[in-house]
Amino acid sequence: MLQTGACVIATRCVARRTSRRGAQKMNQDGARTGKAATVKEAKKVGAAAKIASGTTKTAPVKATRKTSAKKEAGTLAPRTRAARATKEVKQPSSDEIHERIMSAIMEHKLPPGTQLVEERLARIFNVSRTKVREAIGRLVHDQIATNIPNRGAFVSSPTSQEARDVFFARRLIEPTLARSVAMSATPQQVAQLRAHIKREHTARSSGAPHEIIPLSGEFHILLAQLSGNSFLVRTLRELESLTALIIILYDAPDEHHCPYDDHPLLVDAIEAHDADRAAELMLRHLEHVEHSLKLEPPVAGEIDLESVFA
Numbered sequence: 001m002l003q004t005g006a007c008v009i010a011t012r013c014v015a016r017r018t019s020r021r022g023a024q025k026m027n028q029d030g031a032r033t034g035k036a037a038t039v040k041e042a043k044k045v046g047a048a049a050k051i052a053s054g055t056t057k058t059a060p061v062k063a064t065r066k067t068s069a070k071k072e073a074g075t076l077a078p079r080t081r082a083a084r085a086t087k088e089v090k091q092p093s094s095d096e097i098h099e100r101i102m103s104a105i106m107e108h109k110l111p112p113g114t115q116l117v118e119e120r121l122a123r124i125f126n127v128s129r130t131k132v133r134e135a136i137g138r139l140v141h142d143q144i145a146t147n148i149p150n151r152g153a154f155v156s157s158p159t160s161q162e163a164r165d166v167f168f169a170r171r172l173i174e175p176t177l178a179r180s181v182a183m184s185a186t187p188q189q190v191a192q193l194r195a196h197i198k199r200e201h202t203a204r205s206s207g208a209p210h211e212i213i214p215l216s217g218e219f220h221i222l223l224a225q226l227s228g229n230s231f232l233v234r235t236l237r238e239l240e241s242l243t244a245l246i247i248i249l250y251d252a253p254d255e256h257h258c259p260y261d262d263h264p265l266l267v268d269a270i271e272a273h274d275a276d277r278a279a280e281l282m283l284r285h286l287e288h289v290e291h292s293l294k295l296e297p298p299v300a301g302e303i304d305l306e307s308v309f310a
């Protein structure tokens with residue numbers, strides 16, 4: 001997946017240095033031991049909601065109880081209504097929680113191996129654990145998270161073979177998708193794609209990798225949306241999210257070339273209704289990203305630490 005995020009692909013270099021080392025360490029220290037330092041990250045996910053909520057949960061209720069019916073009908077009534085309104089704002093649905101967690105993953109704020117602690121997330125989002133469980137259940141269903149018996153759910157850490165499988169699937173789907181969009185694109189749809197690229201460019205110029213990453217991934221999802229095929233949209237969301245996780249885990253630290261112009265070139269081909277070129281550009285784009293990763297085969301047997309540090 002998974003990722004909603006950036007062409008995760010085109011922008012991998014931007015986030016590489018900041019995310020990879022930390023993610024790998026997290027993967028080793030967190031996923032394997034279950035002590036993921038992600039609680040801090042989880043707090044970040046809900047920090048805005050917490051800050052926005054401001055008032056305490058109990059204060060307005062106590063004040064109302066101690067007040068006479070007359071006062072309640074007078075000055076305190078608006079406050080009560082305000083408290084209720086605040087409470088409504090503080091209660092996101094399981095879908096919204098799912099989106100928030102997905103966004104955090106796409107923005108590399110919740111790297112592979114991060115434990116998704118149900119109780120803490122419930123507190124952060126100020127919802128019941130049932131809602132959080134539903135949101136995590138969807139992540140597990142989409143393979144963005146993995147349930148480990150007796151330990152809980154963790155942000156998935158795709159293996160190198162799974163990473164290859166994800167790119168294999170993308171190469172099968174997206175060139176044909178690009179071809180289809182090129183054949184049918186309207187001027188309005190091209191304008192939509194151009195506007196998106198402008199947002200990517202602006203984010204890149206401002207040097208904000210956390211904005212670039214989701215935007216790049218959304219470009220691919222936008223293409224799926226323009227095809228009008230809801231199944232493709234869902235599939236691309238899942239593949240983009242997985243790709244985001246894969247890039248965090250396997251991005252090559254010495255890779256410096258980022259195909260920043262791939263998306264604009266693709267839109268040029270779509271605007272010209274050049275279906276063959278659009279398909280070819282998409283294929284090259286995906287191949288480039290995959291080849292820039294270090295998808296090494298899993299280690300056979302135990303590592304000889306003495307020889308590593310000799």
Ligand SMILES: [Zn+2]
Nearest residue numbers: 007008009010
């Ligand atoms: Zn891309």
